[in-house]
Amino acid sequence: MANEPKQDRLLLTKQDTWVRPFFKKYKRLLALVLFLGLMTFFAGSALMFTSGFLISKSATRPWNVLVVYVPIVLTRAFGIGRPVFRYTERLGSHNWVLKMTSDIRYKLYRSLESRASQSKEEFQTGSILGILAEDIEHIQNLYLRTIFPTLIGLLLYVLIVIMLGFFSIPFALMIGLLLGILIVVLPLTSVAINRAKIYRRKYKRHVLYNQLTDSILGVGDWQYSGRYDEFLTRYNESESAVREEDIKLNRYTRFQDLVIQFVFGLIVLAIFFWAGTYFGDKGGSALNWVAAFTLAVFPLMDAFSPISQGVTELPMYEDSTKRLHDLPPVEDEEDVIISGQTDVSFDQYDVCLEDVSFSYQSKGKVILSDFNLTIPTGQKIAVLGKSGTGKTTLTKLIRHDLVPDKGTITIGGHAVSDIADMSPYVGVLNQAPHLFNTSILNNVRLGNVEATDEEVLQAIKQAGLQPVVDTLPNGADTVVEEAGQRFSGGEQQRIALARILLQKVPVVIVDEPTIGLDPITENALLTTVFDVLKDKTVIWVTHHLMAIEKADRVIFIEEGAIKMDGSPQELKQTNEHYRHLLSLDYN
Known part of the structure; x- marks a missing residue:
């Protein structure tokens, strides 16, 4: 067949890392x-x-x-x-x-x-x-x-x-x-x-x-x-x-x-x-x-x-080996320790991008070009922009899920490429968090498997889930069912938020978690998010300007660069484009 891939003979050769x-x-x-x-x-x-x-x-x-x-x-x-x-x-x-x-x-x-963040792509x-x-x-x-x-x-x-x-x-x-x-x-x-x-x-x-x-x-x-x-x-x-x-x-x-x-x-x-x-x-x-x-x-x-x-x-076995070799390479355990620092000491958690450029080679499209951004510790920043302008790509670069073509990205003065495990430092509340077919307690405990039941219950309470848990016959031991079908979209997001609270990370990426929610639920969820994350750095990717006043700073990305930057109050007073976005969102 014309579309069949050419097979490379990897089976049992020196290049074979899956069988030999x-x-x-x-x-x-x-x-x-x-x-x-x-x-x-x-x-x-x-x-x-x-x-x-x-x-x-x-x-x-x-x-x-x-x-x-x-x-x-x-x-x-x-x-x-x-x-x-x-x-x-x-x-x-x-x-x-x-x-x-x-x-x-x-x-x-x-x-x-x-490559978890790119696996679906x-x-x-x-x-x-x-x-x-x-x-x-x-x-x-x-x-x-x-x-x-x-x-x-x-x-x-x-x-x-x-x-x-x-x-x-x-x-x-x-x-x-x-x-x-x-x-x-x-x-x-x-x-x-x-x-x-x-x-x-x-x-x-x-x-x-x-x-x-x-x-x-x-x-x-x-x-x-x-x-x-x-x-x-x-x-x-x-x-x-x-x-x-x-x-x-x-x-x-x-x-x-x-x-x-x-x-x-x-x-x-x-x-x-x-x-x-x-x-x-x-x-x-x-x-x-x-x-x-x-x-x-x-x-x-x-x-x-x-x-x-x-x-x-x-x-047939050669083809299977070839498919496995096409997956992202896996370093040996020893190499992981050598390539990244396992224990990094931080005095502060400023996020800094200097002259960062990135493009998807498969798409041939430049996403960010000589991009510069500094987010001080504890700042709540909202990232706006049209679809495809690089908002989510920016967060993946910060988490080191993607590697920039050039430039440096640091957290607290440490290059993200030198941090072996980002999970203790950066958490993500994304559009569709996956809930496993187990209890609420176990789903939340994913944020910290060493946490006690009391700590998990405290995170559930902070995330605003306590009223929901109180109505369930088995409380926090209730099974959420596959992909969280038992709960609404807002409740699923709150379970994911409880995970992050239990994870106790200093930087949290909030990637459009309110898509598909009604305005009342959206506002309630965002209020909870910014309330419980008030002592953390928050990078909020959004299309909507609902609750935008809760952000300390707003930036608008267009053509790989920042076209708008300021507090919500300043931009409302001085930026016509921002006022136009507000009018579209509230009318």
Whole structure:
């Protein structure tokens, strides 16, 4: 497809930071898993070997029962050993996968957290869902279905060739060639034939994820517009495209399984005729070994047949690794401490931007140009401007969620780039704070997980939530439901405000928290906000001039620079543009 991205081969290379590092981190567990896997197939093959010998020997009427006693004991030992080794190998391999998955999810969280303010702009919800639901699962399967079986199969391959070499080097080489078809030729051929098909299928699946997630989030609008059937048609077409790719791959898989069965049949026949010839020359009881060697081959099919399918799926794993590598890079814990100061001492919290310029490269638009602004400690500043002029971008630069193209940004004389964690210094009350499906207490405690219940309740009271809490049957232990559906927009904002109060930060960014609220609720919320934050520096981004008199200072941003600056009273007296904005907002 024309829009399919070109795939870079990162899997297991030095540049791979999502799969390869776990080999070193859990190398002892890896060695244990490989040993247990090898012993599983050894016990299975040895079980068939001793069983074959025992059956053949018993059929020739052994002169003494002791002749078959040892094979009987070994049959029991290998019969018990095989499931024990299999069970412990599964425990070990899944323990590996669970450890690895936990690390990957933690790394994924840190990666997205590093760009949390931009995640909704840079990543579609369906893409994140695809990573969580499919890509991480693919990385799990990479170990369980490809790496572990392939390594175990290669070890068995070497052991089999060496052991047969003690009997006959030419025959060992012949079996090595036949097994090489299963573990080298078939997998590489399959990858060459199916690589493009696998990429197409995975690409179409991610298109389906994005389309389905986007449509479900907007399912109400589909219904309101009377185009619900169109949504179903589009989804069915996308799903059919994925199914077509599955059919093509499944067709080749069935053909590949047939080839594997055929090659194994040749190996069984080769072993049978070789053993008959080799031991037939020795005569007598030596023929009992023919059944032993022949039956020993059958369990090995379970070791070699998964290799081809596992290697065939490598392109899918490469694509998952590529998608993970496209996420923002994550520094090691040690690097985080080195790159930023963990403990910064402040005497005051002046916010200062000097000659700051910033542009979004993807949009090719200059947002701020040689921008200068100083906000003294404790000042309440309102930031006005048209949509897209850089108001929210300004706050993200102050929080160091964005990095300026040039210029310096400091808080209390410290460059924000030198502060490893901004959360103790800058809090944000934004347009749509997320409330988790847990109690009010737990949602507020997010601001400070070490806070006591009394401190949390005090923050709830300060935020003006006490009258609401008093009406609830379980008080502050009431579950807010998913995304805070139990509460109104104003009440949700008050819960978010309580978080900030509990966080006890000196600088608070208030980014248009009253959008969608009625004028009475808006005024009440802003009154509470400025009342409880009276001893803090407040940077208030707003379109409305409701309660603007509560700000100490008002600036208006236009074309990347400050076009208006002064107190509300001064601007009302001297600035025609400001009076025009007031008239629009109050009339």
